[in-house]
Amino acid sequence: MKHPDLTRIDWQPELIKRYDLAGPRYTSYPTAPQFHSGFTEQDYRQALSESNASGAPLSLYFHIPFCAKICFYCGCNKIATKDTRKCEPYLAHLIQEMDMLAAHIDTQRSVEQLHWGGGTPTFLSDEQMRRLMDATRERFNLRDDDQGDYSIELDPREVGDTTLPLLRELGFNRVSIGVQDLDLEVQQAINRVQPREMSQRVLDESRALGFRSINFDLIYGLPHQDLARFSDTLEQVIEMGPDRLSVFNYAHLPSRFKPQRRINEADLPSADEKLKILEHSIGRLVKAGYVYIGMDHFAKPDDSLSLAQREGRLHRNFQGYTTHSECDLLAIGASSIGQVGPTYIQNHHDAEAYQASIGNQQFATIRGLKLTQDDIIRRAAINQLICHFELDGDTFGQQHDIAFNDYFADELIRLQQHEQDGLLERQGNRLVVTPAGRLLIRSICMVFDAYLNQSQQTQKYSRII
Template identity: 40%
Template sequence: MIDFKKFVKYSKSGPRYTSYPTAIEFHQDFNATTLKDSLARNDSLARTQRLPLSLYVHLPFCRSACYFCGCNVIYTSKEDKKDRYIAYLKKELKLLKDSMDTQREVIQFHFGGGTPTFFDAAQLDMVMGLIKETFPHFAPDAEVSCEIDPRHFQYEQMEVLKRNGFNRLSFGVQDFDPQVQTAIHRIQPFESVQKAIGLAREFGIPSVNFDLIYGLPFQDKQTFDTTLKKVMTLSPDRLAIFNYAHVPWLKKTMRKIDETTLPTPDKKLAILEHTIAFLATQGYAMIGMDHFAKKTDELYLASQKGELRRNFQGYTTRGFSQTIGIGLTSIGEGRDYYTQNYKDMQSYESALDAGVLPVERGVRLSDEDILRKEVIMGLMNNLKLEFAPIEERFGIDFKEYFKTELASLGEYIEADLVLVDNKGIYTTPTGGMLIRNIAMAFDAYLTKLPTDQHKFSKTV
């Protein structure tokens, strides 16, 4: 059982560890030339060890702003902007084909945004044609997914997705309460979501995810319970339920939210506690951080085997793969690097017009980074860490090498949140809720950051 009274006292700012080093360590010395070298180096690794590809394509446009959103988006209603963007995706794909082995197997593909379904059926089909022309070898069991805004989802788009092998759809729901929807500028009646889910089921999509957010204006346990009960009538296979991070100093649209309407920390905790208990009664298991899945879903089955992996797209069951980020602001990941494209459209286009990969920043990982990444991501993935695989891969005595870090976990050990023995690190149910705090003990960069700067959201 999770002890929420014990849990709440450990709230502090900390990374969500979709990467290590985290994105604030990316720098502009990592440029297009650095990326080409990194791509070649990872191609060489792929010839001696299994290193499949994942592809992430960012489609950045939205018709209007959702005030809670922390994504990199461009608001527009102009059709020509989407066609122009596709032309530049084509240029980027040509440069990637010239810079790496695009014949390697693709095991994961994801359309993110923005609003991918703001692109019409013909445009989506055109993008997929360009992708498959460049990366022709999709694995038969590849995970092919798309983020869906139910307000912009038509039968013709579903036809295109199905024809191109999509087998996972993630629907942005957030909350069904009309007052909450008005406050976050996202009016989305239950019926529109029901219709969109009906399309997915009609076309035989085997895995449907809903994104929900708690901590939004006017939410409390009762209103969120109503949303959860409506969600259950649509029976999603997975749920991602995120704690709203209010960071108006980073996202201007969040300044439109009246902060006096946000639930207090106590109310947020009550929502979370109720959500976990309610979903357990409905047959959903908590997976890693923020995620829930039916016990028939492969995400749950992978979690039971300790085979989950976390990246910028969330949890995957496909193991490690080299991620190629395509499009504005996209992030890529290799064995020893991270890279991010320009966030500004003019800079993105200018680089491609010059025949240069549109890299704004990134980081080359040192051997120490690679070791600590393995530790931190291992904890984030499975809420525990076995020492033996780390010791064998890196040739270290884990408890000796990380004796300072393990000692810093003392308060969590004393509070029965974490167990450390000669074999590994294991969290209790309550400790698992604090996995970000625990992973922070192994982050070599945190001590270099000023403590008074707004860098991360709260861990609780």
């Protein structure tokens, strides 16, 4: 049986233009627009208690929304301040939320994955970071053998001499470094001046300290970028050699994200130029030896993401691609989104509203969703396609106790156009995404999205490419 060739990417300009519509990124299914306010904090409490029966390991996500400086491209939920003392009330509420979680969760369940995101988590002082991690260890069963995936997002401008040694001491073993672009004019236009030497120092020190996976974030579509400039950044990054790369498309939405109003729209590259940048970036990174995991992600062949994809263990959640499909994800802090059993839960976006709820001993749940059996089946199909670029209908049907061809009869008819366009092959009851289809995997997944097919409300999403 032929399996998808994960080493090849086939760039078909006409197909890319035809299929480059708006659609979900499928960090969850159903996607966030389906979450609703009818899901209450009491529903969350029940989901937490019920999850203990599974004995599943845990993943902890902490949202730390503080930044010393605002990057103009940013669409994250953050608070700009230079005073770390302003973090104190927020940290106290993070710890209080952990206490509330610990009252419902079997705290002996192993924490296999932990992530601090933001904002800029290293904005916290050394003492504050130590206090937060110590409080976490007191309440949850963190691994002490350095075999969990404990990661943190870094802004090199906020990494002092003691930061990385402290993080390693606290148990972090993976870092994600925000680079975005190495061109000075681009950096000035986005209010993030960060010379290569600064990122290089963080990379070198992380390696020396034994961090086992280092990710770089890059963004294409920023002001003053063009193919030549971004190619130069890419060559420098390849020379630096991070273990993973995320190459994100900048979405300019100044009506939604106030900092983006500081960007001069006339300085942004055209849609055609962005496609040239993306085509070159994918081809160049694959030539340099990186594996195209999917969507925006690349990894070296020996990285755990690449290994998980080859072994059929790759998963996708709110943090992107991950190797921990078995974990219940507890999300802590303002705006964070968790997944506990067959439920999704999101906290208040506003830090003050979040703190008010937690201060009243109520979870800060603003909305959520309990999945139906159909949701669970479709989520599994989408996850298999977006992670592994194939779906065996016979095996899938047995796993979910369905007749695959009957259950997805309408979807298989709609996929015929993808087959005719060379994005997908039918091999008996197996769907195999072609090298051309890998770039447009979101379009294939959209066929299985029952909510999208009902509403066709794609304006809530970014473009596929």
